[in-house]
Amino acid sequence: MTTNAASTQPRFYEQTWDLSYRHALGSTVGVFLDGLKEGKILGRICPSCSRVLVPPRSYCDRCLVETGEWKQVANEGVIEMMTIVYEGFKGLPDPPYAIAYVLLDGASTALLGYVHGLDLTDMDAATKRLAIGNRVTVHFRSEPKGDVTDYWFEPAGSAGS
Amino acid sequence: MRNVGIIGVGQTDFVKTRTDVTYPELVREGALLALDDAGLTMNDIEAVVVPLAPDALIGIGNGERWLIESIGATGKPVMRVNNGGATGASAVEVAWTHIASGLFDVVLVAGADRVSESLSAQSVLNKMWDVAYERPYPQNTITMLAMSAMRYNHLYGSDERDMARVTVKNRRHASLNPHAHLRTIVTEEDVLESRMLSWPLKLGDLCPSSTGGAAMVLVSEEYAARLGKPVAWIRGLGQNTETIWMGDRVGPDVEGDHADADALKVAFQRAYAQAGLTDPKSQIDVAEIYAPFSSVEFHVIEAAGLCEKGEAPGLLAQGSFHLGSDGVVVNPSGGTQCTNPIAVTGTVRVIEAATQVLGRAGDRQVAGANVAIASAIGGDHQFYSTFVIANHLDPIGL
Numbered sequence: 085m086t087t088n089a090a091s092t093q094p095r096f097y098e099q100t101w102d103l104s105y106r107h108a109l110g111s112t113v114g115v116f117l118d119g120l121k122e123g124k125i126l127g128r129i130c131p132s133c134s135r136v137l138v139p140p141r142s143y144c145d146r147c148l149v150e151t152g153e154w155k156q157v158a159n160e161g162v163i164e165m166m167t168i169v170y171e172g173f174k175g176l177p178d179p180p181y182a183i184a185y186v187l188l189d190g191a192s193t194a195l196l197g198y199v200h201g202l203d204l205t206d207m208d209a210a211t212k213r214l215a216i217g218n219r220v221t222v223h224f225r226s227e228p229k230g231d232v233t234d235y236w237f238e239p240a241g242s243a244g245s
Numbered sequence: 246m247r248n249v250g251i252i253g254v255g256q257t258d259f260v261k262t263r264t265d266v267t268y269p270e271l272v273r274e275g276a277l278l279a280l281d282d283a284g285l286t287m288n289d290i291e292a293v294v295v296p297l298a299p300d301a302l303i304g305i306g307n308g309e310r311w312l313i314e315s316i317g318a319t320g321k322p323v324m325r326v327n328n329g330g331a332t333g334a335s336a337v338e339v340a341w342t343h344i345a346s347g348l349f350d351v352v353l354v355a356g357a358d359r360v361s362e363s364l365s366a367q368s369v370l371n372k373m374w375d376v377a378y379e380r381p382y383p384q385n386t387i388t389m390l391a392m393s394a395m396r397y398n399h400l401y402g403s404d405e406r407d408m409a410r411v412t413v414k415n416r417r418h419a420s421l422n423p424h425a426h427l428r429t430i431v432t433e434e435d436v437l438e439s440r441m442l443s444w445p446l447k448l449g450d451l452c453p454s455s456t457g458g459a460a461m462v463l464v465s466e467e468y469a470a471r472l473g474k475p476v477a478w479i480r481g482l483g484q485n486t487e488t489i490w491m492g493d494r495v496g497p498d499v500e501g502d503h504a505d506a507d508a509l510k511v512a513f514q515r516a517y518a519q520a521g522l523t524d525p526k527s528q529i530d531v532a533e534i535y536a537p538f539s540s541v542e543f544h545v546i547e548a549a550g551l552c553e554k555g556e557a558p559g560l561l562a563q564g565s566f567h568l569g570s571d572g573v574v575v576n577p578s579g580g581t582q583c584t585n586p587i588a589v590t591g592t593v594r595v596i597e598a599a600t601q602v603l604g605r606a607g608d609r610q611v612a613g614a615n616v617a618i619a620s621a622i623g624g625d626h627q628f629y630s631t632f633v634i635a636n637h638l639d640p641i642g643l
Contacts, residue, residue, distance in 0.1 A: 094264035101301065113377040135498050139378040145488055146500075164495035165503060167391035169383065171442040175368025176383040183382050185392065185492045194492035196379050211444055216399045232381050 112142045115154065120234040123224045127191055129153045135192035139232075158189035159222040160240060165194075166214045168204055180204040186220055186237055197222075201238030213239050246345040248466040248638060250476035253283025254596040259426040259457035259584045261361050268308055268357060269315035275458025275589070276316040276355040283462040284474065287317030290462075291349040295325045296336035296356040298588045301369040303359055316355050329373070329623025330535065332356075333459070334591025334630035340463045341479055350468040357458035358586035366454065373625060375489065386537075387451070389491065389625060391443040394540030396495075396504035398445065401555030403543070405445050409436035410561050411539035412449050412582065418568055419579025421608040424593075426455045426584040436539075450539040452585035459589035461596060466638075477599030480616075480641065481522065481633035483515030489625050509622065510548040512629040517550075520633035521641050522616070525550035528642045529573050531617035532566075533597040535590065537581045541622075546575060549618060568609060577601060577609045591621030595632055602636040616641055 109117075112128070116139060119126040128140035132147035136155050143150050166184035182204055185194035199220065204210045219240040228234040255278025263271060272295075280286060293316060295309045305311065309325040312318075328335040333356065340352040360366060367385040374380045398404055413433055419425035436449030469476045487501060487508035488494070494503035501507035513525075522528050532549055536542035543557040551573050552560055560566065566575035576582070578597040581590050598617035600606045606614075619632040635641060 089265070096264075099304065101304065107376045109377040117377075133498070138492075145490075145493075164492075165392040165396045167388050167395065167446075168444045169388060169442070170444070171440070173367040173383070173385065173387075174365045176371065176385065181383070183384070183388060185495060187496045192496055192498050193490065194495050196382055196384065196492060198382065207441065207444060216396065232378055 112140055116140050117230055117234070120224060121228045123159070124156050125159060125188055125195065125222060125235065127155050127157050129155050136190060138188060138191040138193055138195050155190065157191040160219060161186045161188035161191070163214055163216055163218050163220060165216065166199065168207065168210055168214070182210070182214060184214060184220070184237060188222070198233070198236040199238065200236050247347060248478060249341045249344045249463055250466065250469045250478045251461055251595070251599040251634070252464045252469055252472060252474055252476055253279045253281070253285065253462035254599055255279030255282055256424050256459040256593055256596055257457040258424050259455040259586055261426070261453065261456060263359065263456050268303065268305060268359060269312040271357040271359065271456070271458045272312045272355050273315040275357060275460040276353060279353070279355070279460035279462050284472065285351070285462060289351055290317065290321065290353045292322040292343055292352045293318040294336045294340045294343070294352060294354045295323060296333040296354065296588045296592055297325050298327055298329060298332045298358070299369060302363050302366060302587060304363060316353065328628045328630070330537065330587060331591050331621040331623030331628040331630045332587070333589040334535070334594060334619065334621035334632070335484070335628070337461060337463070337592060337595050337632070338482055338484060338630055341482060344463055344465050350465045352463050353460060354463065354592060355458070355460035356589045356592065358588040359456040360454035360585070360587055361456055387443045387446060390538050390541060391446045392491070393503050393626065394538070395445055396502070397540060397544060400502070400504050401558070403558040405437060406433060407558035407562065408445070408450055408539040409433040411542045412436045414561065414567055415576055415580045415582045418577050418609055419583035421568070422578050424584070425579040426453050427579070428583070446538060446540065452537040452582050455584050455586040457586050459586070459592045459596060461592060475603050475636070477602050477634050477636060478638055479632060480635045481516035481518070481520030483512040483519070483631040485509065485512035485515070485629045487627045487629070489627060491625065504544065505554060506544045506548040506626070509545065509620065509629040509631070510550070512631040513549050513618070513620070516618070516631040516633050522633055523642060526573070529616050529618055530614040531577060531598060531601045531611045532573050532575045533578060533580070533594045533601070533617060533619045534576060535581050535594055535621040536576070537585055539582060542575065542580070545620065549620070568611065574611045577606065577611055591630060594619040594621055595634065598632060598634040602634055
């Protein structure tokens with residue numbers, strides 16, 4: 085019998101990894117999520133360098149000490165960087181959507197969130213409205229889900245979502 | 246510590262998919278090429294380091310277990326390295342440590358990737374971010390680098406045409422490299438007119454999902470002397486890490502801006518110090534640097550000390566960094582932007598650096614290359630590996 089490996093048809097085995105996890109988030113995250121229900125963005129102050137870490141973390145990665153006091157920061161701030169996604173990726177939301185890092189007034193570090201409240205289909209206009217340094221305000225879900233998507237940003241002065 | 250050299254390298258031709266071989270068979274292909282190049286066999290190898298990125302990317306649980314027989318590693322020490330996109334370079338650093346420490350004389354680094362077998366790559370990559378604060382958003386490697394690109398353009402006045410010039414250069418280089426995946430020459434207009442994915446990154450700014458194997462044989466100076474073959478010496482190497490929090494890379498207290506790669510600069514400086522390299526602009530002939538997207542190449546060039554911050558786009562527009570130009574040639578292989586088999590992408594950077602200083606790079610050879618640098622980046626722009634590779638052990642710059 086003669087065989088020819090080169091002439092064989094490609095064979096495939098398809099498999100989906102249906103993996104489920106339930107991650108405990110810790111009490112520092114818990115306080116932050118509780119704050120969202122009250123319309124507050126909370127940070128943690130490093131007792132050594134005085135940075136206000138937003139989102140709050142229980143330790144300062146620069147000073148290598150535990151953070152201490154909680155501090156509520158403003159519900160408005162400036163865009164530090166952003167992107168508008170126009171391509172769909174399997175397992176991620178349908179486009180278009182905008183995400184941005186926003187430095188809220190009173191915070192030392194920037195917070196990630198969706199940006200709603202503007203038309204993303206006009207890319208040139210949308211990217212100009214979300215330019216670095218432009219101001220945005222924080223909005224909160226009226227019926228909180230209990231995760232970080234309970235808040236989002238909108239360009240300051242926009243009519244709402 | 247002992248001197249360590251690269252005595253053999255191997256890489257398959259990178260493509261989108263390979264249906265004729267399994268993952269272990271692909272690792273074996275690369276390993277056999279490297280062993281053949283070194284004039285050695287699997288029996289000569291004392292220890293093996295396997296670069297392998299996150300399991301879910303190739304859908305194989307701990308693939309290092311599946312491949313050991315394919316490269317003759319049973320009965321030998323085997324170590325798997327995973328540093329995200331820096332994996333393939335970090336594996337070379339582990340192999341260097343094996344030999345520099347005096348523990349081993351001849352070590353094989355061998356791996357492969359088949360990224361296109363995952364239909365969910367960006368969803369897998371999303372899982373690296375903080376569970377509570379960031380993973381609920383569709384953060385992934387494309388959005389992360391889109392934000393770096395828009396910030397770089399904002400700070401330094403560059404634009405999408407500058408980014409397109411990187412692609413044009415790298416595709417021209419890749420067209421001369423038989424191992425590269427994307428080898429079609431493109432124009433600036435082709436890139437600018439390609440589909441917008443995550444503003445300002447378009448399809449033409451991105452790397453492909455590549456399949457292929459790569460391997461390298463590293464030896465001690467004593468072992469190299471016995472073989473009597475040309476050696477690409479690892480003269481210096483460095484590593485550094487950066488916070489996962491991109492939001493900490495902006496704002497009033499920023500230490501390393503997300504537009505730049507300051508932590509990578511430190512990694513380069515560590516490698517330069519070990520190598521005795523004091524003037525990157527004049528002492529380096531080739532820079533084979535990890536830049537999966539066009540925009541990344543600018544801040545890596547600057548972190549390597551080849552120019553000041555914000556200068557790379559203007560220099561590129563004036564013709565610098567191209568094959569045939571005066572000064573340092575950047576990514577003569579076409580770079581990660583044209584070939585990205587994630588687990589071994591860092592290995593391929595070091596292979597190209599070694600190939601260039603040994604004068605074996607064929608149509609893409611940089612004339613008179615004696616000193617090359619290589620680098621890789623992993624995670625959320627977090628894990629950095631750097632190398633200085635030379636074809637001699639004399640002081641650099643003399």
